[in-house]
Amino acid sequence: MELKTQALDRLLEALSPALAAELDRIVDETCQALEQDFQKRLQAAVGEAEASFIASAEAQLIQAVADAKETTRRQVSEELEKLFEAKLADTVTQLKSDASGERARLQEQLDRWRIFAETQRELAEASSQAEILARFLMLAQPFAAGLGLYVAKPEALTLWKSRGEGIFPEIISEETTDPQTYFRPIELRGKSIAAVCAVPPFQADALDFLTTSLQHAIEVFGLKMRSPAPKPAVTSQANTVPKTPSAPGEAPVDPKAHADARRTARLLVSEIKLYHERELKEGREHADIYRRLQKEIDLGREAYKRRVPAAVLVAHDYFHEELIRILTENDPSRMGAGYPGPMNSKDV
Numbered sequence: 001m002e003l004k005t006q007a008l009d010r011l012l013e014a015l016s017p018a019l020a021a022e023l024d025r026i027v028d029e030t031c032q033a034l035e036q037d038f039q040k041r042l043q044a045a046v047g048e049a050e051a052s053f054i055a056s057a058e059a060q061l062i063q064a065v066a067d068a069k070e071t072t073r074r075q076v077s078e079e080l081e082k083l084f085e086a087k088l089a090d091t092v093t094q095l096k097s098d099a100s101g102e103r104a105r106l107q108e109q110l111d112r113w114r115i116f117a118e119t120q121r122e123l124a125e126a127s128s129q130a131e132i133l134a135r136f137l138m139l140a141q142p143f144a145a146g147l148g149l150y151v152a153k154p155e156a157l158t159l160w161k162s163r164g165e166g167i168f169p170e171i172i173s174e175e176t177t178d179p180q181t182y183f184r185p186i187e188l189r190g191k192s193i194a195a196v197c198a199v200p201p202f203q204a205d206a207l208d209f210l211t212t213s214l215q216h217a218i219e220v221f222g223l224k225m226r227s228p229a230p231k232p233a234v235t236s237q238a239n240t241v242p243k244t245p246s247a248p249g250e251a252p253v254d255p256k257a258h259a260d261a262r263r264t265a266r267l268l269v270s271e272i273k274l275y276h277e278r279e280l281k282e283g284r285e286h287a288d289i290y291r292r293l294q295k296e297i298d299l300g301r302e303a304y305k306r307r308v309p310a311a312v313l314v315a316h317d318y319f320h321e322e323l324i325r326i327l328t329e330n331d332p333s334r335m336g337a338g339y340p341g342p343m344n345s346k347d348v
Contacts, residue, residue, distance in 0.1 A: 115139060115142065116206075116209060116210070116213070118139065119135075119136075119139045119140075119210055119213050120213055122135045122139060123135055123136065123139075123213060123214065123217035124217060124220070126217070126221070127267065128221075128266075128267045128270050128271065129218060129221060129222075129267075129270070129271045129274055130270055130271075130274050132214065132217050132221060133149055133160065133161070133194070133274075134161070136149070136196075136213075136217075137149055137161060137162075137163050138163070139210065140196075140206075140207060140210045140211075141163050141164055143198075143202060143203040143206040143207055143210070144164065144182065144198035144199065144200075144201075144202035144203070144207060145164055145165045145166060145198075145199050145201055145202065146162065146163070146164035146165040146166030146168070146198065146199040147162060147163050147164055147196070147197070147198050148161075148162040148168035148196075148197040148198070149161055149162070149196060150172060150194060150195040150196075150197060151193065151194050151274065151275055152174075152191075152192050152193050152194060152195075152275065153275075153276075156171045156172065156173055156174070157172050157173070157174060157192075157194075157195050158170065158171055158278070160194075160274075165199065166199035168197060168199075172195075172197070174192055174195070176197070180199075180200060181197060181198060181199055181200070182196070182197065182198035182199075182200075182202050182204055182207055183197050183198075184196050184208070184211050186211065186214060186215045186218065188215070188218060188219060188222065193275065194218075196211050254311070254312070257308075257309055257311070257312050258312055258315070258318075260308075261304075261307075261308040261309075261312045261313075261316070262318045262321075262322075264304060264307045264308060264318075265304055265308075265318040265319040265321065265322040266318075266322050266326070268303055268304055268319065268322075269300065269319070269322040269323055269326045270326060271300070272293060272296045272297065272300055273326055273327060275296075276296060279292045279293055280293065280327060283327075283336075284327075284329070284331075284334050287333055287334050287335075287336055288336035288338075289327055289328060289334050289335050289336060289339075290335045290336045290338050290339035291336050293327075294338070297323065300319070301319055301343070304318075305343075313343065317342035317343045319343070320341065320342035320343065323335070
């Protein structure tokens with residue numbers, strides 16, 4: 001065995017340097033080939049890994065984007081649904097509120113029209129100017145915090161009555177222009193006879209309507225008081241039942257005609273008192289009422305004579321009675337020496 005090894009060694013030593021160089025070359029080429037193959041395989045593996053990673057990343061990204069879109073869509077849908085529900089609820093609430101407000105407004109307008117209609121009826125049914133004014137104050141009160149009704153005097157407007165809040169001066173000028181208050185004069189035959197004053201808050205349009213109604217009511221009432229009494233209906237002679245002639249000097253008794261005459265006299269005299277309280281007060285103090293109010297008393301007497309049937313005028317002077325009762329407070333001496341006294345048949 002040792003001999004074989006030695007023989008091999010001698011053989012190797014016998015090899016030429018050229019062979020050794022060839023072997024080194026072969027080894028180097030083999031190493032290079034292996035290195036190149038390794039690099040190729042490595043690059044291929046890296047490329048595959050990169051491609052796989054990119055594909056996986058893209059897939060993950062796509063999935064993430066899809067998930068994000070779905071999440072966002074769901075969140076947006078939920079938020080939109082909530083917003084829609086909230087908006088719908090607000091809209092329904094607003095519509096209900098608007099409907100309620102409109103219903104309330106319509107009800108208020110209806111109530112106002114009812115009051116207006118009631119005002120026309122109430123004022124038309126009043127039996128005196130004082131009652132007309134009192135009813136006006138009551139009916140107009142809902143449309144102002146406070147109302148004052150003034151009547152015209154020779155020098156200014158004097159407070160007659162007031163209702164509600166506010167302090168109204170006893171005397172004001174017809175030229176009142178306070179922008180914070182409502183002021184409107186009432187005219188009759190071109191002459192200012194009264195005025196309506198209101199303190200805020202007030203509804204000017206409603207007060208305008210009511211004040212106009214008041215003015216018309218006073219005009220109509222004045223016309224009724226000054227118009228001649230209606231003539232009795234003519235009865236057919238065939239249907240007339242003969243009546244027993246009255247005794248000489250005895251006027252036929254008609255209770256209704258006498259009651260109407262007394263009422264007419266009371267209204268006319270009350271109207272004089274309403275618009276001339278200051279003159280009446282001074283006339284009572286100085287016992288010269290007729291001198292101070294002669295024009296008004298004579299006009300009232302003429303109106304009374306036009307309204308009352310002649311038979312009643314001859315029978316009784318209710319106008320004189322009401323003058324004494326209302327103006328003098330049952331003290332005839334207060335009328336003064338110039339007062340002509342009760343009417344009689346020759347005045348008719």
